Amino acid sequence: MGCAGSMEKGVSHEQTQNDTSQKTKYSQDPKQSATNVKNSSSLLPEQILQNDDAASLKEMVMVALYSYVAVKKTQLTFKKGEKFQILDKSGEWWKAKSLSSGKEGLIPYNYLQVEESIDSKDFFFKSINRKDAERYLLAPANNPGAFLIRESETSTGCYSMSVRDLCTDGTDVVKHYKIRRLEDGGFFISSRITFKTLDDLVTYYQKQAYGLCRRLGKACEKPIIEKWDEDDWEIAKETLRMVKRLGAGQFGEVWMAMYNNTTKVAVKTLKPGTMTVAAFLQEANLMKTLQHDRLVRLFAVVTKTAPIYIITEFMSNGSLLDFLKSPPGRKILLPKLIDFAAQIAEGMAYIEKKNYIHRDLRAANILVSKSLLCKIADFGLARVIEDNEYSAKEGAKFPIKWTAPEAINYGSFTIKSDMWSFGILLSELITYGKIPYTGLSNAEVMARLQRGYRMPRPPNCPQSLYSIMTSCWKAKPEERPTFDYMQSVLEDYYTATEGQYQQQP
Structure with a gap:
């Protein structure tokens, strides 16, 4: 804009x-130059750690970009700016020696950069x-x-x-x-x-x-990175200290908790009978392989004792639905609402690329960070829920108003039915969290959709945005856009006619 x-x-x-x-000398295109001067102060970690540089590894001084509190005896606690000598670079946890304390232990490799390299600069x-x-x-x-x-x-x-x-x-x-x-x-x-x-x-x-x-x-x-040891998948409930109840849904509660008194996390507790442990673990193991900046990261689970716990990264502004209804959310203007939509489309484009399906895409299942970044949550969980009130289309908990007709009528859930749901989510954004199809019951919505009815344009919704919404609601699933295309449309909603860079004197 x-x-x-x-x-x-x-x-x-x-x-x-x-x-x-x-007399300004402009730089040459690196592709046209055969000279490749190796300057250790400007190399990236991946570059300095190739085999031919292994001998100089221990001579390299690396600096911590973030502070970290150890959660295991084998790890080191350190502060931002602390310097280390790297002893072993195997895996994601490198063995290092602190140059200030002399202690040795494991530290997360992506918390480090070469001292004095640009990567270590705050800006x-x-x-x-x-x-x-x-x-x-x-x-x-x-x-x-x-x-x-x-x-x-x-x-x-x-x-x-x-x-x-x-x-x-x-x-x-x-x-x-x-x-x-x-x-x-x-x-x-x-x-x-x-x-x-x-x-x-x-x-x-x-x-x-x-x-x-x-x-x-x-x-x-800079956003704070919560590091999680991948070995900590099935954890004990005793390692979690519930701090604040954030809310309750149809299938359990959500808490802000501390893991090992060091890492702030979100914990979703599932009511007994919501799903079997076996079905949940099968889906969770797939979910944890999906890692993207627009997806809430799944850290760990508790399944040995009921109820099942799902441990994820903590998002301080809660669900998008609740945020839109809050005083700060009500102040969000259209450009940022469009950006929220673009972020969600980006996450769904990743899910689309991985041939996965969300099945329950709506504002209640999108979380918002402190810096107003959106992340998709609960992807895939709808498939393993065994509650009849949810799994049956006439059940009180089934999200009829967000679900595509072919999914309601025939149980045909695809990435294209997710696109239908995305169009409904756009209506939630533009109305600051109002329930779709205001004044209509689930049964009335189902009947009208069969006759070709579509949600009318919400008040204050630009025609251009409504056109995007209606493209999500094409009767034939194959005629609905891809999320990759939707991401590009929404990201360019305001910038298509702008110059990319400011002109300089």
Whole structure:
């Protein structure tokens, strides 16, 4: 969405130090150069750990990007910024020696980066795209001026800077700038001023805007990564301390809990008789193989004693349905609602690619993080629920209003019936959580759908969005769009006519 003007204008400079407008050396395309200078300070972990570099492994100093509290005797507790010597890089847990305490133990490899590499900088977000950069920066924890630097999606070896700005109408937007490389290794946004390092570039633009939408403020807040040992699959109930009851549903309760008093998790307790342990474990073992940023991660289970517990990552804003009805959720404007839809479509596109089916896609089964990121929950569980009130289409618990006609009538659940449900979910978004088909009973909805009836356009719903919704409700499942296509449509809903990057002087 465009922005007519920023609240803070760039500072004009007639001339600056290091002005190289007449003699700038631009970097060459790496594909055209046979020279490959190996600089250990800029290599990624995957690059420094190849066989031919193994001898120098123990000479490498790595720094912790996050703090971590050990949950096993074999692990190390450490703080963000602590430095380590790597002793063994086998698997996802590396054996390391702390250079401050001298202790040795296992640490999660993805908490580390080479000391002084760009990967260890607070402002650097390595493998994210433009859309995710906007999502991170527009999170409530950040303010105008918040920024991040990421790898360019289009120019090999270059970077992009994304900056949160405030328009004159009070809306928050994100502006993007290309950071180009010089042949000698320097960097620039405007060719009139260059910098030896990205740190120098950031420091300069934190003091003056000089062509940017505003001065840089604090680095974008990074999401906290909860690390989980994959060996901890079937855990004991005694390792969980229930802290706060978050809600109750048809089949059990949801709690915020602490695992081993160190890791915050969500625990879903299933009422006895909801499903058999064998059926649940079969589905859960498949569910845990599905890992994507838009899917709630399944950490562990408790099945040895009733009731069954499902342990997942904790999402502080709860279900999308509850969030939309809350005071903060009611303030969310259409662009962010569309982004929520795009995020959900992205997660479903992954499920689609894996030839999996959700079966119960609705706002109640989408969770929202502190930074307003959406993740899909409870995928696959509907298949193993044995409650007759749920499994029978006339049952009181069966989600008739979200379910495609072919799934209601013939039990034909496919990714295309999930797409029908996604269209209903869009109506939940635009109405801030209202029940679909307001005023109609389940029986009335079923009867009308058979006659070709479709939900009318909700109030305040743009015609363009309603057209997307109705495409999900085609009578023939094969005529409904794919989630991959839906993701692209929703991500481009506002950006199709915008320039990709801000122009520089």
